[in-house]
Amino acid sequence: MSFLVLESIKKSFGQTQVVKDFNMSIEKGEFVSFLGPSGCGKTTVLRMIAGFESPSDGAISINGRNQNALKTNQRNIGMVFQAYALFPNMNVFDNVAFGLKVAGKSKTEIETRVKEMLNLIGLDHLSDRYPYQMSGGQQQRVALARALAPKPQVLLLDEPLSALDAKIRVSLREEIRQIQRQLGITTVFVTHDQEEALSISDRIVVMNAGRADQIGTPSEIYNRPTTRFVASFVGTLNIIEATVIDPSANTVKVGENTIRLRESIGALKGGDKLSIALRPEAGSLLENAKGDTSLTGQVISSHFLGSVIRTKLEVGGNQISFDMFNSPDAVLPQSGETLTLRFNAHDFLIVRD
Structure with a gap:
């Protein structure tokens, strides 16, 4: 049985329908990217999975459990945003520990888990630093560690690399993929960058005007586009x-x-x-x-x-x-x-x- 299922999802804001009959099943441990231009609905789908938005119609289930009526903090989901969203008054250790403290974990559990996460992202030597003392790439690594620390069942990343320069983007996307494989966590990654999606995904959802135009492996999406939009959007195509x-x-x-x-x-x-x-x-x-x-x-x-x-x-x-x-x-x-x-x-x- 699929782990994360989106069934006939629709979302309207007033008279504007931004997501139209979206269907997808994601396997446990799979890395799926939502790829598309601005305004195509990819972030709205991600926010519905997270619980920040409610579907106008349709159902979302994780591990067989319907999520529609659950609040964000009841879904056990890790979220990484484009703008890092670190607490400026907390050092690296406390930022990563935040979710664990909210969950009521013991001091010993928190220290063990935070050290594990900082070691995973290679920043264990910077645990006392504050966000303003770190580069953008380092801050995004901390944001990733904070999202992973409570052991979420699904990891959501909303264009986490778009604020970084090109060289850092390439190295960090490879690190994210390596960490995802190491942990085996089901991951949904939103991006408008074709190269990002093609290089790190198990499958890609190419979105257009609120719909999934095509779902497939990177090779299928690139070599065998099924619609004119996918053919023109992904890569260079005559x-x-x-x-x-x-x-x-x-x-x-x-x-x-x-x-x-x-x-x-x-x-x-x-x-x-x-x-x-x-x-x-x-x-x-x-x-x-x-x-x-x-x-x-x-x-x-x-x-x-x-x-x-x-x-x-x-x-x-x-x-x-x-x-x-x-x-x-x-x-x-x-x-x-x-x-x-x-x-x-x-x-x-x-x-x-």
């Missing part, structure tokens, strides 16, 4: 407008190029328009590159991005970006140059709304 030639043969035309798709075109007929998608890293300019399909077009622009060179190609009215790895002898394609991009037909996805 959306190419094609014309159906022969539905029975799954052939389409892009400019002067004919492509036989692996995926079934479905009920469309010859002459119909079809949107197909291609990742920038899928193609190659090498003449001996493995592939059963190609597109020929003119170079619009080419940019050196460090590890990759990104080039835009005009093909039949479509602008197609493709990436190739940088090397010391790499030559940037020149504007106006005609190039052939080679790839495999299975790299194409049919984009359905």
Whole structure:
């Protein structure tokens, strides 16, 4: 049986419905990220799990127990916020100990657990420091330790890394994932950062306008998006407008190029328009590159991005970006140059709304 279940969850504020029929089952020990743009409803779902908001309809259960009627302090949930939310008048030790004191734990239990948590986050040497004496990354580690100290059954993180600089974000997200695996705690992580979600999640929920557009593993979300929104939101993806030639043969035309798709075109007929998608890293300019399909077009622009060179190609009215790895002898394609991009037909996805 699933550990955390959200069944037909809806949430409205006045006449505005911000969460629409949200369903999901999360296994015990799973790390799930809610990914989406601002205003898509991901934080509202998190706040309903925590008990800060009540669903307008639907049910939330944890370990088989309905949570709808329970207050936040009755749900045994740990919460980490974007803004740290540490008590400025308390040192690190007392901040981490706060939940344990509220729970009425003994002094010996508190000291043992706080030391355990500070050792877990690698800040046992800073137990006497106050929040203002610490970096943002250190403060967020303390906030994580405070959330974990009472041994919650679920850990919720609401964009905990967005206030940190890029380098600290990368190292801290890896630490959070390592700690989560070590403790085996069921975790829901809210973010608008695609790389964060892809790098640390067991599964990702891509949210759009209050709905879960797609739920899947990072690989499924990136390689096999099921809606136009997911295809355009996660990673860089070329959306190419094609014309159906022969539905029975799954052939389409892009400019002067004919492509036989692996995926079934479905009920469309010859002459119909079809949107197909291609990742920038899928193609190659090498003449001996493995592939059963190609597109020929003119170079619009080419940019050196460090590890990759990104080039835009005009093909039949479509602008197609493709990436190739940088090397010391790499030559940037020149504007106006005609190039052939080679790839495999299975790299194409049919984009359905």
